[in-house]
Amino acid sequence: MDIERIRQQFPVFSIPTLKDSVFFDGAAGTQMCKSALDASVRSAIEHNANLGGHFSTSTLARQEIDRARCAAAALVNANCAEEIVFGHNMTTLTFHLSRCLGRSLRKGDEIVLTRSDHEANISPWLELAKDLELSVRWLPFDSQTYGFDISEIESSITERTKIVALSYANNITGTINDVALVAALARRKGAIVYIDAVQFAPHGVIDVQALGCDFLVCSSHKLYGPHHGILWGRLEVLEALIPYKPRPTSDSPPYKLETGTKSREAIAGILGAIDHLAWIGREFGGASEQSDKRQQIVAGTRTVVEHEQGLVQQVLDxxxxxxxxxxxxxxxxSELSRRVPTLSFTLESTPSEVVSQHMAEQGIRLWHGNNFSTETIGALGLDQNDGVVRISLAQYSSQDDVQRFLSALDRFSCPASHRPHRR
Structure with missing residues (x-):
């Protein structure tokens, strides 16, 4: 993959004050690609109208949303576009869906959560459990695999389990969890499976058919698009849901779950971001112009993963x-295929915040703290406020970026007794 051609697709690298920056903050949000930006602006200018009208701008707006649904369906390998729900963000979608699912739950029913999840896939279910007096069971964190503990699955999911919520990839350790194995057991017990794929989606091929889950959610702003959420739901499950919605809203999915006026420009940007991934598949992944969108997306994703894994190895070395x-x-x-390119570390006797501040002064953008994964940070025995130093690589990351980061760490300005030294 030609990194210079990739960077040409991201206008941020043409800004004089930013072009020399190192963006290692992608796990919290990637830079927007040109095709996503162009699509969002075009939507806001050329067909800025609400949906349902017979006039041209309304018709064009609806057509673009339909195309975005089809593209998102190709991204996750959905059966149809009607299985795609758009929302403000992953957290909001999860809170909304948890309430809808809660309408069929009763006191004493069980929800299974994991200590390997982002808070956005924990708090909505805890709040639901508190309101409905549900029982909560936890898959503990496994310090050997840096994800949830597979060995506890059989005892954690019971006949009373109604919902299992889990993460595809841990946003602190980068571990890719075996969600398909959990989904298979949960569905045998009759439970709904809800997967947070926010961290996995930019770094792996998603196939909801192979996973066997009922819901999967991800975030456009970590897929080089605008701030917006994408939810896939199995059609028969969506059809059975009783949503909270205005009375005039359609009773059919996905519309019954999309309350209020949609962010049409954001949804257009999602289409642009997925088109960008398909472009990578054609340009560098061997997919042809005649290939369908799904094939191009898969080829593009695999190309990006190969690029990122090479950088991960450079960072680790x-x-x-x-x-x-x-x-x-x-x-x-040998373990790189079991992780996404998100890496966290701590320095002995040196606060993570100090490292983060130093890196910012060097033009290196990264995160520190708990990164909203309080359960994982607690399981690792770390301070909730200071947490870890976290870097996350992206398709526009380069070998030079990695070297700048390592050099900045080598020059770390702190007392000699605290300074990391080369072995």
């Missing part, structure tokens, strides 16, 4: 050269 550093997650070359 560099980090291992420092004393006083602890890396959380898979580190061996």
């Amino acid at each position: 560099g980090l291992k050269g420092f004393e006083g550093i602890r890396i959380y997650g898979y580190c061996e070359p």
